[in-house]
Amino acid sequence: MYKKIDKEKLDKMKQPELKSIAEKLEMKQIYRYKKDELRQQIVNKVREFEKFEQRELGKYKRIEKMGNPGKDATTYLVSDNKTNKKYALKQYRKNKSTKNILKEIEFQKKAASYGISPKIIDVSEYYKFTVMDKLDISLFELLKETKGKLSEELQQNIVNIVYVLDKIKIFHADPNPGNFMIKKGKRDKMYIIDFGFSRDIDSKVIKKYGTEKVNQKFMIVGLLLKIKEICGKINLNRYKILKKYLSPQDRELFSL
Numbered sequence: 001m002y003k004k005i006d007k008e009k010l011d012k013m014k015q016p017e018l019k020s021i022a023e024k025l026e027m028k029q030i031y032r033y034k035k036d037e038l039r040q041q042i043v044n045k046v047r048e049f050e051k052f053e054q055r056e057l058g059k060y061k062r063i064e065k066m067g068n069p070g071k072d073a074t075t076y077l078v079s080d081n082k083t084n085k086k087y088a089l090k091q092y093r094k095n096k097s098t099k100n101i102l103k104e105i106e107f108q109k110k111a112a113s114y115g116i117s118p119k120i121i122d123v124s125e126y127y128k129f130t131v132m133d134k135l136d137i138s139l140f141e142l143l144k145e146t147k148g149k150l151s152e153e154l155q156q157n158i159v160n161i162v163y164v165l166d167k168i169k170i171f172h173a174d175p176n177p178g179n180f181m182i183k184k185g186k187r188d189k190m191y192i193i194d195f196g197f198s199r200d201i202d203s204k205v206i207k208k209y210g211t212e213k214v215n216q217k218f219m220i221v222g223l224l225l226k227i228k229e230i231c232g233k234i235n236l237n238r239y240k241i242l243k244k245y246l247s248p249q250d251r252e253l254f255s256l
Contacts, residue, residue: 073093087121170199
């Protein structure tokens with residue numbers, strides 16, 4: 001709305017037109033101003049927004065896209081213009097509600113405080129983006145590289161993530177391998193991202209899945225099924241740690 005305002009045309013507008021613009025700009029007490037005063041207040045508001053825009057959007061330089069765009073967002077590799085430090089910036093779609101974005105951020109912040117998700121560095125409610133610590137490679141990419149091979153240490157990382165999610169009462173609900181991210185180092189460590197489908201583990205969720213350990217029941221079998229899709233087949237002997245969390249019924253039902 002702000003960018004579409006032609007300041008030169010304001011001089012030709014009548015009071016009702018100016019009031020209409022002021023209302024769209026969410027200005028307060030607009031009926032106390034005369035035409036010339038209202039026009040100047042609109043100009044001031046636009047300038048205020050332009051400074052805000054420069055401050056918010058000028059923080060980070062977008063370098064390249066990271067991974068494949070999702071249904072609700074696209075993630076970019078960015079650098080902080082002051083420190084040159086690199087981060088991951090998740091840009092949400094314009095039509096995603098701010099309420100849902102903030103709920104997703106709340107889940108990730110909670111998970112990050114337990115060391116299983118990347119730390120959130122910055123949030124812009126107006127421009128609908130979050131900035132978080134950058135990780136190196138997704139589980140999806142790793143499985144493609146290794147043709148399905150996954151170390152027992154990373155398998156145990158997955159189990160630990162699932163355990164903590166159940167402990168802190170967050171049902172993640174999306175076992176896509178693209179949501180498991182790895183930070184490379186002397187010892188690689190896995191994290192979980194994208195809480196867009198997440199919800200609190202409440203009585204309804206417990207009743208639906210028949211257990212308080214809903215992530216353990218849903219996420220591990222779901223992840224193995226996704227790995228099966230990626231690799232075309234799955235050899236459970238490669239996944240000794242994850243295999244322990246499959247029930248005989250799961251193996252029979254899903255042909256694992």
